[in-house]
Amino acid sequence: MKELIDEKGLRIDGRRVDELRPLKIEVGVLKNADGSSYIEMGKNKIVVAVYGPKEVHPKHQALPDRSVLRCRYHMAPFSTDTRKPPQPSRREIEISKVIREALEPALILEEYPRTAIDVYLEVLQADGGSRCAGITASAVALADAGISMRDMVVACAAGKTSGQVVIDLNDVEDKEGEADMPIAIMPNLNQLTLFQLDGILTPEEFEKAFEMAINACRTIYDAQRKALMDKYFGKAEVGEE
Amino acid sequence: MPEVERKYVTPGELIAEGNYKSTSNVIRIRNKFYATKVGLAEISHEGIRVIPLTGPYIPRVDDLVIGKIVDFSAFSWEVDINSCFFAYLSAQSVFGKEFSPDRESLLKKFSIGDLIYAKVVAYDRTRNPLLSVSGPGLGRIPKGEVVRISPAKVPRLIGKKGSMIKTIESATNCKLIIGQNGIILMVGPPDGILLATQAIKMVESEAHLAGLTKNIQSFLSKYKEEQS
């Protein structure tokens, strides 16, 4: 097995086990979309657009009592080491589904009956944890679109490399490590909305990984909130009128 | 004046705890109140609400809107009102009960791309909004220029008892017609329209700021000084 943590306890990219990769979130990057965002998390570069609520086509997909959330996670052909053909793969289709199910609990879809809300995620460059970065960015884009939300959704993975529990795995750690466990949470309501696990963790390791991932999500939530605050309020004082 | 506490919030943010009434864009879980939108939260004895800074236009009955004719059928026009749904304007409501379907007469009245000023007369969760153009000032918009803002910011543009809109109208010599759906029609001299557009965009981008009315007034008066 490849050694992913050195004797000083540092990972291959120099991070400590509980350290996040550099994170950048921008709001409102696409003019045509109703809401949009851009995220960089490590080498991940993802742009997200929200269109809706809008009339549903085909019409039979519409629900009488709520909006239909649709997500499309797609990787650009140049986003990976070897070119990825543009048509969606089985992996992209599964990820689209789990992203939708991670976001849906946070949205008050009953406010928009007979409509659809489309969330398009385009991965411009992929690194480990692109679904987590995608979920984090999607929640920001949905807030930018002004869709009613019970809470934000924020995601981060924990996992195990070289026998140690680490957070926010990069590409190499994801591929060579022993376990990868992406989760998403609603940070204020304290609910889990995404959970996947790929690899082996002991019950003790699981508990530790879960705890560390939740803490990481809280840090990322602060960045989400700051990005929205900067876009909508700048450095302004609260209005008096 | 009631004591009002304000703060900027994002979705999911805890606004306050206690025994309040929640009004709009707020959810309550036990005695905690959370925001559902990016906006300005107001906490007063009347309750807790969030004034959103972004979001779609959701039609309400009696709203006056500016819409664009995008299609028509034998019995009605389809109108884009900048909302989740297309609105309908029935031919019968325009031509009267005796109306018999005829493509020519429909197109003569309103053709595709025409703007109309209309009233929402029916809308609920089960059907698309229905419009009417019977009423003073309603109907096809023959001239003027259009500017669009976020529908969430229309109340700010109107101001208290229409104060903001009156301020802009008198400084620019323009007549402004505001659609609740975020579409604003300006009719007046070209330089007035240009100035009104700038002022409206300023209201949109500074909607959350203190002293907005004063800022707009000083922006408009500075322009007047430069002119004279």
Next chain:
Amino acid sequence: MSAVKKSIVVEQLRKAQMIELLSKEKRLDNRGLMDFRPITIGIGVIEKANGSARVQVGNTQVIAGVKIEIGDPFPDTPDKGLLVVNTEVLPLASAYAEPGPPDEDAIELARVVDRGVRESHMIDLSKLVLIPGKKVLAVFVDVNVLNADGNLFDATSYATIASIATSKMPRYYINENGQIKQSDEIIPLPINGIPISVTMARIGDTLIVDPTSEEEAVMDARITLVLDEDGNLCAGQKGQPGTLTFDQVKKAMNIAKVKAKEIREIIKGEIMKDVRS
């Protein structure tokens, strides 16, 4: 936020205003007839690609990535490397774009851009042969439209040439056993010169450059002319059902000559910045 028809319906008032302004040689966004919107180019934005560029022309935003891989030559060109230009108008680009395979507009877009690069001999494909007739380098250029506000032809073309011109790859060689190996040396693609695309729209009797989506929605015809480094025409395409008079075509050619020169300076400046760094 709006329910959506298949294509943009421009308001009659706005259309009338547009035509009125055009008769005075003005446009809705205050540009002159021959003015492009501001062009911004970011090079090397995707580290995992051999070359990449994000280009904005006004609100139109595209991103191109180049991947260079080992492939098999086409049987009829055993002595040439491969060039593949693919374009996707992503569903996030506008309310009118839908998920799914590229439609005829996206395919036309990719093919016109491809022709400009190919016919100008921007890349010397004969230098991309590893084992003649068997193995060559394949240059894949994938362009994603992120925000569509008109003139996708030029934005896509600029992103394509900027990403190709700044691509870097390991030097490939054949070892004594006849295997293909990579050396540590990083080299650029063999570039001859860059083609510049200039797209114009005819609305009524007026020709304008760099149309917005609103202008495209009312235009009668579109013409794209691509000029190589020597000022020669190397690709072209007339689009839309409308016609152009012969004089309009000649005028378009004269406009293209002038604009291509200006834009070549801008793009070359960005490319040189990257080369120097």
